[in-house]
Amino acid sequence: xxxxxxxxxxxxxxxxxxxxxxxxxxxxxxxxxxxxxxxxxxxxxxxxxxxxxxxxxxxxxxxxxxxxxxxxxxxxxxxxxxxxxxxxxxxxxxxxxxxxxxxxxxxxxxxxxxxxxxxxxxxxxxxxxxxxxxxxxxxxxxxxxxxxxxxxxxxxxxxxxxxxxxxxxxxxxxxxxxxxxxxxxxxxxxxxxxxxxxxxxxxxxxxxxxxxxxxxxxxxxxxxxxxxxxxxxxxxxxxxxxxxxxxxxxxxxxxxxxxxxxxxxxxxxxxxxxxxxxxxxxxxxxxxxxxxxxxxxxxxxxxxxxxxxxxxxxxxxxxxxxxxxxxxxxxxxxxxxxxxxxxxxxxxxxxxxxxxxxxxxxxxxxxxxxxxxxxxxxxxxxxxxxxxxxxxxxxxxxxxxxxxxxxxxxxxxxxxxxxxxxxxxxxxxxxxxxxxxxxxxxxxxxxxxxxxxxxxxxxxxxx
Amino acid sequence: xxxxxxxxxxxxxxxxxxxxxxxxxxxxxxxxxxxxxxxxxxxxxxxxxxxxxxxxxxxxxxxxxxxxxxxxxxxxxxxxxxxxxxxxxxxxxxxxxxxxxxxxxxxxxxxxxxxxxxxxxxxxxxxxxxxxxxxxxxxxxxxxxxxxxxxxxxxxxxxxxxxxxxxxxxxxxxxxxxxxxxxxxxxxxxxxxxxxxxxxxxxxxxxxxxxxxxxxxxxxxxxxxxxxxxxxxxxxxxxxxxxxxxxxxxxxxxxxxxxxxxxxxxxxxxxxxxxxxxxxxxxxxxxxxxxxxxxxxxxxxxxxxxxxxxxxxxxxxxxxxxxxxxxxxxxxxxxxxxxxxxxxxxxxxxxxxxxxxxxxxxxxxx
Numbered sequence: 136x137x138x139x140x141x142x143x144x145x146x147x148x149x150x151x152x153x154x155x156x157x158x159x160x161x162x163x164x165x166x167x168x169x170x171x172x173x174x175x176x177x178x179x180x181x182x183x184x185x186x187x188x189x190x191x192x193x194x195x196x197x198x199x200x201x202x203x204x205x206x207x208x209x210x211x212x213x214x215x216x217x218x219x220x221x222x223x224x225x226x227x228x229x230x231x232x233x234x235x236x237x238x239x240x241x242x243x244x245x246x247x248x249x250x251x252x253x254x255x256x257x258x259x260x261x262x263x264x265x266x267x268x269x270x271x272x273x274x275x276x277x278x279x280x281x282x283x284x285x286x287x288x289x290x291x292x293x294x295x296x297x298x299x300x301x302x303x304x305x306x307x308x309x310x311x312x313x314x315x316x317x318x319x320x321x322x323x324x325x326x327x328x329x330x331x332x333x334x335x336x337x338x339x340x341x342x343x344x345x346x347x348x349x350x351x352x353x354x355x356x357x358x359x360x361x362x363x364x365x366x367x368x369x370x371x372x373x374x375x376x377x378x379x380x381x382x383x384x385x386x387x388x389x390x391x392x393x394x395x396x397x398x399x400x401x402x403x404x405x406x407x408x409x410x411x412x413x414x415x416x417x418x419x420x421x422x423x424x425x426x427x428x429x430x431x432x433x434x435x436x437x438x439x440x441x442x443x444x445x446x447x448x449x450x451x452x453x454x455x456x457x458x459x460x461x462x463x464x465x466x467x468x469x470x471x472x473x474x475x476x477x478x479x480x481x482x483x484x485x486x487x488x489x490x491x492x493x494x495x496x497x498x499x500x501x502x503x504x505x506x507x508x509x510x511x512x513x514x515x516x517x518x519x520x521x522x523x524x525x526x527x528x529x530x531x532x533x534x535x536x537x538x539x540x541x542x543x544x545x546x547x548x549x550x551x552x553x554x555x556x557x558x559x560x561x562x563x564x565x566x567x568x569x570x571x572x573x574x575x576x577x578x579x580x581x582x583x584x585x586x587x588x589x590x591x592x593x594x595x596x597x598x
Numbered sequence: 599x600x601x602x603x604x605x606x607x608x609x610x611x612x613x614x615x616x617x618x619x620x621x622x623x624x625x626x627x628x629x630x631x632x633x634x635x636x637x638x639x640x641x642x643x644x645x646x647x648x649x650x651x652x653x654x655x656x657x658x659x660x661x662x663x664x665x666x667x668x669x670x671x672x673x674x675x676x677x678x679x680x681x682x683x684x685x686x687x688x689x690x691x692x693x694x695x696x697x698x699x700x701x702x703x704x705x706x707x708x709x710x711x712x713x714x715x716x717x718x719x720x721x722x723x724x725x726x727x728x729x730x731x732x733x734x735x736x737x738x739x740x741x742x743x744x745x746x747x748x749x750x751x752x753x754x755x756x757x758x759x760x761x762x763x764x765x766x767x768x769x770x771x772x773x774x775x776x777x778x779x780x781x782x783x784x785x786x787x788x789x790x791x792x793x794x795x796x797x798x799x800x801x802x803x804x805x806x807x808x809x810x811x812x813x814x815x816x817x818x819x820x821x822x823x824x825x826x827x828x829x830x831x832x833x834x835x836x837x838x839x840x841x842x843x844x845x846x847x848x849x850x851x852x853x854x855x856x857x858x859x860x861x862x863x864x865x866x867x868x869x870x871x872x873x874x875x876x877x878x879x880x881x882x883x884x885x886x887x888x889x890x891x892x893x894x895x896x897x898x899x900x901x902x903x904x905x906x907x908x909x910x911x912x913x914x915x916x917x918x919x920x921x922x923x924x925x926x927x928x929x930x931x932x933x934x935x936x937x938x939x940x941x942x943x944x945x946x947x948x949x950x951x952x953x954x955x956x957x958x959x960x961x962x963x964x
Binding site for chain 1 (some may be wrong): 600601603604606607608610611613614617618620622623624625626628629632645681714717718721725748751776777778779780782784785786806809810813814817818820821842844878909910912913914941945947950951952953954955956
């Protein structure tokens with residue numbers, strides 16, 4: 136009897152918890168719809184002027200950390216040099232690659248070694264050489280291996296440009312993306328510290344020399360589930376959070392930062408697993424007493440390859456989850472503090488309760504509630520309600536993201552792709568979400584044990 | 599209780615299905631429309647270009663002979679090519695727009711209560727370069743920053759006598775509202791050749807402007823031709839003492855392009871700027887000295903290479919000298935007792951060795 140009562144109470148708790156979590160997400164999604172409507176006005180101006188001819192656009196350094204990227208680095212750099220922006224400097228940081236990354240870039244772009252030492256300290260592992268192009272805005276810093284954050288720091292502290300854009304070597308930035316992501320810096324020249332663009336899944340898309348020529352879905356189901364996940368969490372979710380002033384993550388694959396602000400907080404942390412999130416939280420912390428802005432800009436896109444096997448995806452998600460726990464723990468004193476405004480009172484508590492603890496509680500819920508139903512503790516209508524709230528509203532969120540895609544972004548245009556995405560949204564909430572809960576539990580154990588291995592991203596390459 | 603739970607679950611599932619159905623329906627409709635528009639476009643374009651060459655293309659008849667969707671595509675093509683084409687072909691497109699009543703509809707839409715409709719109307723009027731009186735623009739467009747910017751653009755493209763003054767007033771209507779990229783570009787183009795409209799406003803109201811709007815205006819001013827008004831130069835000179843280092847740097851940038859005039863150069867306290875505590879201001883000063891490029895400026899730069907306490911600023915000074923084709927101070931010029939000799943020598947060595955110094959666009963932004 137006692138066990139039955141406990142199961143009943145636990146089930147009630149899980150239903151309430153799922154309602155709270157999915158309700159919060161639903162609220163954020165509805166905010167994203169409103170924000171997107173506002174953005175449309177700026178798009179109307181496009182036919183009347185050429186923004187690239189404005190002479191006062193700030194210079195941007197694109198920092199590309201590269202470790203064993205021989206296969207993709209030349210195409211990636213070529214695509215970056217062709218980006219539509221009047222003043223771009225590309226800085227490739229060869230992070231002690233063991234393959235021919237350095238030779239590939241220096242040979243293909245005919246770079247020469249600068250016969251002098253960098254005249255100021257770069258807070259990173261030892262720099263061997265710097266290579267420059269005589270006719271392109273391209274620099275290669277060749278340094279000892281120190282990890283992605285360390286490589287980013289080399290570029291951030293080397294460049295002379297007021298803004299820098301951090302991207303991954305294997306990602307493809309859309310040609311017009313840089314101006315769009317820089318727009319908040321022009322509108323708020325003293326306040327904007329960082330902006331982030333959308334990250335989308337390149338698997339299944341056709342590409343040519345670093346440019347997406349046709350957007351489509353992959354033949355791999357896991358990749359397509361991630362398409363939905365990216366639309367829901369990394370696009371609609373971030374638009375909503377940014378609209379509420381609570382953006383905590385700008386993806387490492389595509390973010391634009393005020394160089395001086397990042398230098399002031401000491402650059403990227405080489406001690407944390409997810410240096411991109413940690414940097415944003417640190418910026419929020421450092422500039423809390425000032426009038427500053429960190430924004431998400433939904434239209435500019437970077438395309439990135441996602442894992443196609445459960446093993447690699449699992450390793451990636453464990454790393455993300457451990458990074459989230461680590462960052463929240465590192466900045467725990469900000470949680471619930473009025474001093475940090477929306478970040479302290481809403482964003483961090485939301486991330487703690489929903490993103491960090493959420494998957495763990497969800498995992499238990501997926502076990503206990505069905506168990507209670509099987510044991511006859513719960514009646515059928517209650518169990519159906521649980522499914523409606525846990526899986527139904529979750530699916531609704533994903534479908535709303537697809538609706539956002541159809542109404543606003545329109546990268547996926549073919550109704551077949553849209554129908555497939557609606558189907559994959561179901562898979563995202565059953566069984567993908569349950570699998571992620573399991574991964575979260577494993578990551579928690581690993582985190583508590585102090586095990587923070589990266590796992591290796593196996594890249595198939597672009598089609 | 600049981601039925602309530604079931605009803606709640608059914609409602610959730612019903613909403614889900616509704617969203618999925620709407621999404622799928624919209625995607626089919628939009629895809630079909632896209633396909634149709636593309637097909638129509640491919641069909642119409644050759645015909646349109648042939649007619650552009652004809653002396654009497656009978657646009658009204660031709661436009662009326664098409665379906666609703668085809669007319670939409672024609673309007674879309676007109677909007678796209680109005681910006682690209684000039685001369686006779688543009689005149690022909692304007693005739694087509696008139697035959698399609700695009701101009702009249704755009705004009706009427708200014709009276710709409712809907713912001714987006716007014717905005718679309720203003721954009722069409724700008725593409726058509728059809729003038730609208732400033733009074734009417736003030737009556738219909740003052741309520742929102744986007745319509746004010748679009749109205750200023752319309753004044754710019756129509757090139758009326760008072761376009762610069764009226765357009766600048768519209769853009770800077772509120773002293774606490776920053777400009778969008780579109781607004782900034784419009785402000786620049788209104789003031790590029792003669793910045794008196796912006797400078798007059800700055801001298802009178804600039805003191806009360808939001809710091810970001812002030813900074814945006816200074817960034818624009820740095821690329822415009824200024825008149826030699828003593829009150830303007832005095833006002834700019836005072837900004838070199840502003841609390842914000844970004845404003846101080848941007849004020850220096852505004853002086854930079856005007857360096858051909860000795861009178862203007864005399865207004866800049868170079869020594870004061872070089873001893874500014876903010877590296878960004880000193881860097882802006884080095885840019886200014888490099889642009890001026892006279893003997894005195896070069897000497898200041900050579901001095902800065904060996905004395906500036908910031909390693910990046912020293913490098914900027916050294917790079918500026920290299921770019922100006924001036925001699926870099928040699929290592930013997932560096933006094934090892936008083937200056938950070940090694941650091942200065944490293945900056946000099948790097949400036950000499952690098953192949954392609956970065957083209958900076960940093961003033962006011964960092």
